[in-house]
Amino acid sequence: MGVGESKIWIDPTQMVKATEAMTRDDVRGLITQRIVRKRKDMGHSRGAARILHAKKRVGRKSGPGKRTGTKKARSKPKEQWQSRVRALRQTLRETRNDKQFKGNYAQLYRQVKGNHFRGKKHLLQTLGVESK
DSSP states (O other): OOSOGGGEEEOGGGHHHHHHOOSHHHHHHHHHTTSEEEOOOOOOOHHHHHHHHHHHHTTOSOSGGGOOSOHHHHSOHHHHHHHHHHHHHHHHHHHHTSTTOOSOHHHHHHHHHTTOOSSHHHHHHHHTOOOO
């Protein structure tokens, strides 16, 4: 059957037949009669695998020797977007009270959120305000 002794199951009700089997041919007969069977292999627990992968992920192989590019180049898209949006919103607040301000604040605020402006310079250009 290609497995070890611990993987073999013998039907307890047919134990007499199993003990009487002397030759390999007799054992083969018991296998065909399903008196002797191979136990199923145990699967791997997904929970254990998740724990293992989580441990590997955190802070491993991320030292200075592994890094290529500047910090800005390696930063995540969401973090880049957040920092840009915060800067743009601050600029909007500052320019809102200026006499040069042209535009609807609420609409511009939503455009900032919707990733309409490339950066601060682009926003000020749209507002018609000279960059500070």
